[in-house]
Amino acid sequence: MNILAVGAHPDDIEIFCGGTLAKCAARGDKIFCCTATNGNIGSATLPKDEIAAIRKKEAAKAASLVGAEYICLDFDDELFYEDVNARIKFINMVRHCQPDVILTHNPHDYNPDHELTSKIINDIEVMLPIAKIETEEPPCPKMPVIYYFETEKGLGFIPTDYVDITDHFETKKQMVLCHESQKQWMADNYAGFSVDDTFIEDMVITSQYRGMQCGVKYAEAFIRCNDAYRVTPYRMLP
Numbered sequence: 635m636n637i638l639a640v641g642a643h644p645d646d647i648e649i650f651c652g653g654t655l656a657k658c659a660a661r662g663d664k665i666f667c668c669t670a671t672n673g674n675i676g677s678a679t680l681p682k683d684e685i686a687a688i689r690k691k692e693a694a695k696a697a698s699l700v701g702a703e704y705i706c707l708d709f710d711d712e713l714f715y716e717d718v719n720a721r722i723k724f725i726n727m728v729r730h731c732q733p734d735v736i737l738t739h740n741p742h743d744y745n746p747d748h749e750l751t752s753k754i755i756n757d758i759e760v761m762l763p764i765a766k767i768e769t770e771e772p773p774c775p776k777m778p779v780i781y782y783f784e785t786e787k788g789l790g791f792i793p794t795d796y797v798d799i800t801d802h803f804e805t806k807k808q809m810v811l812c813h814e815s816q817k818q819w820m821a822d823n824y825a826g827f828s829v830d831d832t833f834i835e836d837m838v839i840t841s842q843y844r845g846m847q848c849g850v851k852y853a854e855a856f857i858r859c860n861d862a863y864r865v866t867p868y869r870m871l872p
């Protein structure tokens with residue numbers, strides 16, 4: 635299958651579904667990682683274009699660990715709004731990847747960029763095969779299936795599906811560690827982080843907690859997109 639993970643910021647994909655991507659890559663799936671924004675506010679000291687360049691490099695390195703193509707749509711971090719341009723950019727990106735499955739944020743999360751990324755993916759699903767919606771890339775032959783990955787710290791998230799990532803946990807950890815520039819930033823801006831622990835600690839706890847729920851050492855959790863988001867009578871599982 636072609637698997638597309640779409641996150642709002644560089645580091646979301648690795649934290650929330652890196653293990654699943656590693657597992658899919660190991661079985662031969664083709665992986666794509668896309669971030670809507672370039673993370674250009676993720677530093678207290680560097681200019682926006684400099685930190686954006688660093689973060690895109692970090693995300694590309696993390697994607698390379700699972701042989702994935704990395705795509706950045708280059709919207710501004712935390713100043714990301716939907717308009718025609720945003721919608722067309724998303725459609726073109728998904729058509730480029732021709733995914734069977736898309737993994738993206740839960741519609742309800744702690745951050746507006748996360749929620750908008752999820753919303754646009756949900757909104758464009760039915761448009762992907764329609765030829766009259768013109769983009770550089772050709773229309774998708776079918777609509778992909780969407781799964782939502784974990785919310786920040788798992789709050790308000792009741793999974794429908796789990797993926798055992800025990801054998802791929804090290805790869806996930808290495809993917810998250812690629813985001814070197816975010817260690818200090820996360821420690822400075824979010825309660826519960828220290829520079830020593832970095833944001834690895836949160837990821838480890840969540841993976842163990844989801845593992846406990848399904849009887850393995852480490853797991854990632856997902857919610858299958860269903861009619862709770864929007865009435866869609868013709869969605870089929872691959």
Ligand SMILES: [Zn+2]
Pocket residue numbers: 642643646745748
């Ligand atoms: Zn994020």
